[in-house]
Amino acid sequence: xxxxxxxxxxxxxxxxxxxxxxxxxxxxxxxxxxxxxxxxxxxxxxxxxxxxxxxxxxxxxxxxxxxxxxxxxxxxxxxxxxxxxxxxxxxxxxxxxxxxxxxxxxxxxxxxxxxxxxxxxxxx
Amino acid sequence: xxxxxxxxxxxxxxxxxxxxxxxxxxxxxxxxxxxxxxxxxxxxxxxxxxxxxxxxxxxxxxxxxxxxxxxxxxxxxxxxxxxxxxxxxxxxxxxxxxxxxxxxxxxxxxxxxxxxxxxxxxxx
Amino acid sequence: xxxxxxxxxxxxxxxxxxxxxxxxxxxxxxxxxxxxxxxxxxxxxxxxxxxxxxxxxxxxxxxxxxxxxxxxxxxxxxxxxxxxxxxxxxxxxxxxxxxxxxxxxxxxxxxxxxxxxxxxxxxx
Amino acid sequence: xxxxxxxxxxxxxxxxxxxxxxxxxxxxxxxxxxxxxxxxxxxxxxxxxxxxxxxxxxxxxxxxxxxxxxxxxxxxxxxxxxxxxxxxxxxxxxxxxxxxxxxxxxxxxxxxxxxxxxxxxxxx
DNA sequence: GTGGTCTAGACCACT
DNA sequence: GTGGTCTAGACCACC
Numbered sequence: 001x002x003x004x005x006x007x008x009x010x011x012x013x014x015x016x017x018x019x020x021x022x023x024x025x026x027x028x029x030x031x032x033x034x035x036x037x038x039x040x041x042x043x044x045x046x047x048x049x050x051x052x053x054x055x056x057x058x059x060x061x062x063x064x065x066x067x068x069x070x071x072x073x074x075x076x077x078x079x080x081x082x083x084x085x086x087x088x089x090x091x092x093x094x095x096x097x098x099x100x101x102x103x104x105x106x107x108x109x110x111x112x113x114x115x116x117x118x119x120x121x122x123x124x
Numbered sequence: 125x126x127x128x129x130x131x132x133x134x135x136x137x138x139x140x141x142x143x144x145x146x147x148x149x150x151x152x153x154x155x156x157x158x159x160x161x162x163x164x165x166x167x168x169x170x171x172x173x174x175x176x177x178x179x180x181x182x183x184x185x186x187x188x189x190x191x192x193x194x195x196x197x198x199x200x201x202x203x204x205x206x207x208x209x210x211x212x213x214x215x216x217x218x219x220x221x222x223x224x225x226x227x228x229x230x231x232x233x234x235x236x237x238x239x240x241x242x243x244x245x246x247x248x
Numbered sequence: 249x250x251x252x253x254x255x256x257x258x259x260x261x262x263x264x265x266x267x268x269x270x271x272x273x274x275x276x277x278x279x280x281x282x283x284x285x286x287x288x289x290x291x292x293x294x295x296x297x298x299x300x301x302x303x304x305x306x307x308x309x310x311x312x313x314x315x316x317x318x319x320x321x322x323x324x325x326x327x328x329x330x331x332x333x334x335x336x337x338x339x340x341x342x343x344x345x346x347x348x349x350x351x352x353x354x355x356x357x358x359x360x361x362x363x364x365x366x367x368x369x370x371x372x
Numbered sequence: 373x374x375x376x377x378x379x380x381x382x383x384x385x386x387x388x389x390x391x392x393x394x395x396x397x398x399x400x401x402x403x404x405x406x407x408x409x410x411x412x413x414x415x416x417x418x419x420x421x422x423x424x425x426x427x428x429x430x431x432x433x434x435x436x437x438x439x440x441x442x443x444x445x446x447x448x449x450x451x452x453x454x455x456x457x458x459x460x461x462x463x464x465x466x467x468x469x470x471x472x473x474x475x476x477x478x479x480x481x482x483x484x485x486x487x488x489x490x491x492x493x494x495x496x
Numbered sequence: 497g498t499g500g501t502c503t504a505g506a507c508c509a510c511t
Numbered sequence: 512g513t514g515g516t517c518t519a520g521a522c523c524a525c526c
Contacts, residue, residue, distance in 0.1 A: 026229060062281065088230045089240070092223050096241045099219050105146065106212045113216065114238055120220045136501060157434070162513065173503045175299075178514085186310060195510035195513050260516060270477065286498065297518045302499085319498045319525035336478045340485065343467050343474075344492045350467075353398060354460045362486055364461070365468045 001029060003037075005046050013048055017056035025065055025076055026084075036066060036074040125154060127161070129170055137172055141180035149189050149200055150208075160190060160198040249278060251285070253294055261296055265304035273313050273324055274332075284314060284322040373401060375409075377418050385420055389428035397437055397448055398456075408438060408446040 003020055005013050024030040036042075039057065043050045057074050060066045067077045103113050127144055129137050148154040160166075163181065167174045181198050184190045191201045227237055251268055253261050272278040284290075287305065291298045305322050308314045315325045351361055373396055377385050396402040408414075411429065415422045429446050432438045439449045475485050 022229065085230045088226050089232070092226050092232070092237065093240055093243075095219050095223050095226075096237075099216050099223075100241070102212050102216050102219075105150070106209045108213070108216070110241065113220075113241065114234075116213070116217055117220045117224070117234065117237065120217060120224050138501085164513080173501095174505090176502060179501090181514095192514065194515070197513060262516085274477070288498085297516095298520090300517060303516090305499095316499065317526095318500070321498060333478045336474050337480070337488070340471050340474050340480070341488055341492060343471050344485075344489045347464050347467050348489070348492050350460050350464050353394065354457045356461070356464070358486075358489065361464065361468075361489065364465055365472070365482065365485065367465075 003042065003046065005048060013052050014056040014059065017042075017053065018059055021056070021060060022063075022065055025079060026081070030076050032076055032078050034076045036076070038073055127166065127170065129172060137176050138180040138183065141166075141177065142183055145180070145184060146187075146189055149203060150205060154200050156200055156202050158200045160200070162197055251290065251294065253296060261300050262304040262307065265290075265301065266307055269304070269308060270311075270313055273327060274329065278324045280324055280326050282324045284324070286321055375414065375418065377420060385424050386428040386431065389414075389425065390431055393428070393432060394435075394437055397451060398453070402448050404448055404450050406448045408448070410445055 001024055003017060005016050007013075009016070011019075021030070021036070030036075036057070037045070039050055039053045042048075042053045046053075057066065057068070061068055061074075065077055065079065066074050068074050099113065103109075125148055127141060129140050131137075133140070135143075145154070145160070154160075160181070161169070163174055163177045166172075166177045170177075181190065181192070185192055185198075189201055189203065190198050192198050223237065227233075249272055251265060253264050255261075257264070259267075269278070269284070278284075284305070285293070287298055287301045290296075290301045294301075305314065305316070309316055309322075313325055313327065314322050316322050347361065351357075375389060375392055377388050379385075381388070383391075393402070393408070402408075408429070409417070411422055411425045414420075414425045418425075429438065429440070433440055433446075437449055437451065438446050440446050471485065475481075
């Protein structure tokens with residue numbers, strides 16, 4: 001798998017790494033039990049700090065995407081994609097309800113909110 | 125101003141009060157320095173607990189809509205409605221970006237998110 | 249973590265709790281995702297009312313330090329301490345500008361304002 | 373008395389007017405019962421809207437600096453400068469206490485806060 | 497078990 | 512009179 005980082009963005013490096021690895025797992029580019037590059041190796045290849053890589057890996061461990069095996073390395077965890085999607089959709093619903101409340105306070109219609117959403121998609 | 129609460133809704137009483145007072149201020153039914161009903165008075169009039177009224181008032185103080193003067197009462201604060209709307213829209217944009225990120229992780233299309241939003245509107 | 253409250257101070261109990269928990273998070277004694285004592289537990293341990301504990305926790309949720317998960321408990325939120333300090337300093341600057349305006353209206357010199365600040369420090 | 377407004381500032385025009393008139397009264401450039409320029413006159417002289425002038429005058433009436441006499445105009449009110457100073461100093465003390473609390477949360481020393489104050493003075 | 501909401505009192509300090 | 516704080520219960524829904 002190919003990982004890369006950009007210095008020309010406000011997104012922290014470890015977040016960039018997390019996003020890519022998460023995506024790779026969800027798109028099945030990385031499969032269960034696949035080993036991730038070692039912290040030192042990735043640090044060298046991308047010319048970034050060891051701590052930064054460690055931070056990304058640790059976060060992903062916390063999120064349940066990967067597991068750490070002491071002395072061996074980090075490996076892709078078994079993911080229940082269905083459950084993952086359900087949780088994500090639930091989170092999105094919650095955010096939408098918050099938005100709905102905020103929107104009603106400033107009299108924004110559904111169409112205006114959708115237009116804002118399209119804008120936010122184009123930005124990224 | 126007329127305030128009322130309904131027991132036949134899932135919306136907490138203090139949220140109902142907050143919504144009504146917030147709207148009254150935004151619609152200029154309540155003007156700067158207007159005094160709100162005292163906590164005890166409103167508690168009696170609506171047959172609800174003192175703490176419930178206070179909870180609503182305190183939240184509105186936190187949101188900057190009203191101010192409290194110990195020993196005198198609660199009063200409508202000076203609000204820059206334009207600034208308020210700008211901040212609100214900005215907050216909505218941020219939430220939409222978070223949603224966009226989450227949605228891309230589970231391959232939800234714009235249309236599917238829109239449909240979820242419509243659902244969340246219908247619930248309330 | 250050890251929490252305690254004193255009845256021999258004018259500082260409200262919930263403010264004492266908030267201060268201690270906030271400091272613990274900022275000093276990294278409490279880390280992301282750490283669980284706080286349950287409302288009932290802390291209420292019993294400190295011999296204070298449930299509502300008082302909840303008031304402290306809810307305020308900290310509002311400030312973004314912790315999050316609540318219904319049915320599970322309160323947990324330390326992900327905090328960007330740098331950003332937090334920047335925002336705090338900005339807020340202080342704004343207050344100082346307000347003070348500056350007020351001070352100029354009553355011809356208070358910088359030294360007199362400084363002296364008032366020292367007094368306010370001694371009170372607490 | 374000379375009044376002027378600048379378009380090259382973020383401060384609303386009516387705030388600029390209020391500041392100048394308040395200052396004039398406190399510096400005794402305007403004395404009790406002095407008549408202010410009529411709303412229409414000032415609006416023409418400064419090439420600003422009637423509503424803007426009215427807004428400034430009304431705010432000053434609210435603050436107790438001037439009074440409106442229907443059909444005659446606006447006049448400087450009797451000001452208890454001592455009381456005014458006391459109230460202002462009290463307000464400043466409150467703001468300083470808020471600052472003190474914020475400062476202690478981010479470990480800012482008294483000296484650093486004072487330095488920020490000096491900066492805010494230089495900006496204006 | 498947990499938090500979320502609500503009630504019905506109480507006492508204090510300020511105006 | 513007012514708000515500010517606090518207690519000691521209660522019921523619900525979620526996990």
